[in-house]
Amino acid sequence: MSLISPSTSASGSTTYCRKQKSLGLLCSNFLSLYNREGIETVGLDEAAARLGVERRRIYDIVNVLESVGVLVRKAKNTYYWKGMGAIPKALDDLKAEGFRNNDEQIDCKSVKVLEDDEDERSPNPVVSVQDIVKESINEPSVLFKSDNRKEKSLGLLTKNFIKLFICTKSDMLSLDDAAKILLGEARNPSLTRTKVRRLYDIANVLSSMNFIEKTHHPETRKPSFRWLGFTGQTYGQTGSAISTVDKDLKKRAFGTELTNICFKRNKLVSPIDVAAEYDVKPLHLAPNQVGRSTPASTIKSCDGDSNKVKNTHGFESLASTYRPQYQNQALRDLFAHYMDAWKSWYSEVADMDQVKVI
């Protein structure tokens, strides 16, 4: 069934292709591997072996998947598989959490959770993004506390990134803006760069799950990501077949990709071939597996096409093209709002900062 494009390049030998090792593809493979009935737990080592990647990579996707509720840490090396069905609630929680952070004064009187996406005009306009996101910044006591490592985790970043979309009217953001917003005051070009790198990682996996989609801002040609929301089912399995229609059967389907073959960036076949150590059980979707440095003649070539690892079943990826942009004005306003909020906030803390690195 489906290989991706039948390798077009005749080269046939160890052709390094970055796309084959993207986090997005890995995420798709991961999902198609575990998103099925009967799965209740996921072992990191096993996952790494079966997907043919280093452990480090598994941590990356597992962290973002956990932020969305798909996985829950069980113990060292193990996670509970909650499945796609857990996503809706996770998103709701994030949403509530985001809103809760800004109207603490109102207390638990009326937890106004703007109805779905139709929050066009809420009596209480968006406050400041910093409030919604509330990423703990360096406190004066930071000098004593071991650098709050947790605060910089991919998982938290993922949550905040998502909040930016669901707790706001904006549905389109460039990673650069997102980074600036999430960084709050620490407006350091260096930090921003690193943040952006992380956001790329996150965006890639969220894209593969169709939570977001890459496009270009209508006016500015800046590449941005648009929130698509979790419309869906189609994720199959998980028993509960939702009734809602399926305007999105055309999306959300993974799989069929084979595992990420492992070769170093520089053609050289690494001596340490992770997968080989384990008894790699070829799952149905993995036509081939790496074997101790075997120059996989089976490597699937890069998508002959333009881009996007975009999942799977080729024909369905057509949904990812451009489409008429609306609300240009609204977006502009929103950005203005962001910039203002962040600016004022910046000056607000500008006095005691200067703690961080440079």
Add this chain to the structure above:
DNA sequence: CATTCCCGCCATCTG
């Protein structure tokens, strides 16, 4: 040249 983002070193955090 600019953007995207993989790779894996090595600091931290468990157990």
Add this chain to the structure above:
DNA sequence: CAGATGGCGGGAATG
């Protein structure tokens, strides 16, 4: 202390 985690940013692909 060994093994598990996972920041972080250099620099290689790609656009």
